[in-house]
Amino acid sequence: MKIQEADAKQLLVAQGLPVPPWEVARTPVEVRAAAERVLAAGADRVVMKAQVLVGGRGKAGGVRLADDAGEAEAIGRQILGMDIKGITVRKVLVAAAADIVKEFYLAAVLDRAARRVLLMGSAEGGIEIEQVAAERPDAIVRIHAHPTAGLLDWQARQMAFALGLGGHVRAAVAIARGLVATMVANDADLVEINPLAIVREPGGDGTFAERLVCLDAKISLDDSALPRHPALEDLRDLDEEDPTDRAARAEGISFIKLDGSIGCMVNGAGLAMTTMDLVKRAGGEPANFLDIGGGARSDKVASAMGLILADPNVRAILVNIFGGITRGDEVARGLIEARAMQARSVPMVVRIVGTNAEEAGRLLREARFETAASLDEAAAKAVAAARATSGAPTEVSSVS
Numbered sequence: 419m420k421i422q423e424a425d426a427k428q429l430l431v432a433q434g435l436p437v438p439p440w441e442v443a444r445t446p447v448e449v450r451a452a453a454e455r456v457l458a459a460g461a462d463r464v465v466m467k468a469q470v471l472v473g474g475r476g477k478a479g480g481v482r483l484a485d486d487a488g489e490a491e492a493i494g495r496q497i498l499g500m501d502i503k504g505i506t507v508r509k510v511l512v513a514a515a516a517d518i519v520k521e522f523y524l525a526a527v528l529d530r531a532a533r534r535v536l537l538m539g540s541a542e543g544g545i546e547i548e549q550v551a552a553e554r555p556d557a558i559v560r561i562h563a564h565p566t567a568g569l570l571d572w573q574a575r576q577m578a579f580a581l582g583l584g585g586h587v588r589a590a591v592a593i594a595r596g597l598v599a600t601m602v603a604n605d606a607d608l609v610e611i612n613p614l615a616i617v618r619e620p621g622g623d624g625t626f627a628e629r630l631v632c633l634d635a636k637i638s639l640d641d642s643a644l645p646r647h648p649a650l651e652d653l654r655d656l657d658e659e660d661p662t663d664r665a666a667r668a669e670g671i672s673f674i675k676l677d678g679s680i681g682c683m684v685n686g687a688g689l690a691m692t693t694m695d696l697v698k699r700a701g702g703e704p705a706n707f708l709d710i711g712g713g714a715r716s717d718k719v720a721s722a723m724g725l726i727l728a729d730p731n732v733r734a735i736l737v738n739i740f741g742g743i744t745r746g747d748e749v750a751r752g753l754i755e756a757r758a759m760q761a762r763s764v765p766m767v768v769r770i771v772g773t774n775a776e777e778a779g780r781l782l783r784e785a786r787f788e789t790a791a792s793l794d795e796a797a798a799k800a801v802a803a804a805r806a807t808s809g810a811p812t813e814v815s816s817v818s
């Protein structure tokens with residue numbers, strides 16, 4: 419689950435990281451009021467940033483500076499309601515504009531292959547890191563945290579010096595360790611600061627001081643760990659959640675949309691993966707990963723069918739159920755119910771084995787679902803049905 423910059427910054431502050439203060443505004447008038455407070459506190463300029471869960475807001479015109487409250491309100495009016503990569507902006511972060519001396523990139527990511535937290539840094543901050551990685555991979559410094567002790571002091575120092583942050587080594591070490599701490603404390607799989615910036619701030623007596631601060635923040639939380647952090651659930655931005663994802667979550671169905679044309683309805687994550695492999699082996703592309711879970715009743719099956727059919731790319735559906743706790747007859751009833759309600763007719767291939775498979779077979783035959791001899795055949799038929807863009811839809815089922 420991705421969270422908005424303002425919420426990510428809150429999690430950084432909770433770990434003691436240096437983040438310049440900000441406010442969140444939802445209307446141009448709120449932007450103006452926030453800008454007035456920022457300017458009254460001594461800032462020369464105000465920065466306004468669209469709160470959307472996509473990167474590259476700067477390039478898209480979602481990060482703007484204003485000299486006074488009137489201009490801030492006008493810019494707020496432009497940003498709010500603006501479309502950034504298909505998302506409508508509903509919130510704007512307002513803060514004192516930083517006087518940036520230099521921008522860096524620093525992030526903690528989960529390196530699954532190494533089974534460690536990986537600290538990644540670059541002196542080429544501000545721009546998208548994917549671009550740096552593609553063009554100048556050497557410009558990215560990678561340091562794996564210790565598997566049990568976490569990011570050690572000397573490792574953080576090594577990163578600081580590698581980025582040319584020797585003059586800010588104390589702050590850099592604290593920030594690097596803070597990123598890893600933020601990651602661990604919240605079960606995040608990404609904590610990214612881009613830019614981490616050296617900024618110039620007035621010292622009060624006419625002089626200026628340089629300081630290292632987190633100007634942007636991007637955090638992605640591990641969905642599977644969210645039950646351990648009930649408070650973080652409040653940070654879910656329902657406005658930006660895909661409607662299908664929201665429906666799946668409400669039904670307790672694990673659903674991940676993919677780009678293919680064959681909808682898959684399966685019980686159990688392992689069987690779902692295998693089914694996707696089978697579809698690929700038969701020459702097709704799965705449209706989704708879907709695990710209806712153990713003991714699913716007919717209404718859940720009908721909901722799962724709705725999720726699959728909401729994807730206009732779906733041209734055929736492969737149902738693969740291993741009845742253990744899940745009863746085959748319940749699934750068959752759900753499929754029959756779902757077919758009766760479905761808005762568009764899509765060929766369906768069903769395979770049900772295990773608990774109550776005979777009853778499932780009887781129900782499906784009565785409902786005139788056809789049968790196939792094996793799972794391989796069922797996969798092949800689903801792929802063939804998906805390819806046949808014309809002609810009357812057919813249902814094929816294999817029940818053993």
Ligand code: GDP
Binds near residue numbers: 472474516518543633
């Ligand atoms: P992103 O484009 O979505 O990653 O949004 P960022 O918050 O990273 O902003 C993009 C760029 O805008 C940064 O790399 C900075 O160059 C610039 N920027 C952001 N905040 C400020 C600020 O307070 N002052 C100035 N001068 N520039 C800023």
Ligand code: MN
Binds near residue numbers: 544612613634
């Ligand atoms: Mn950024």
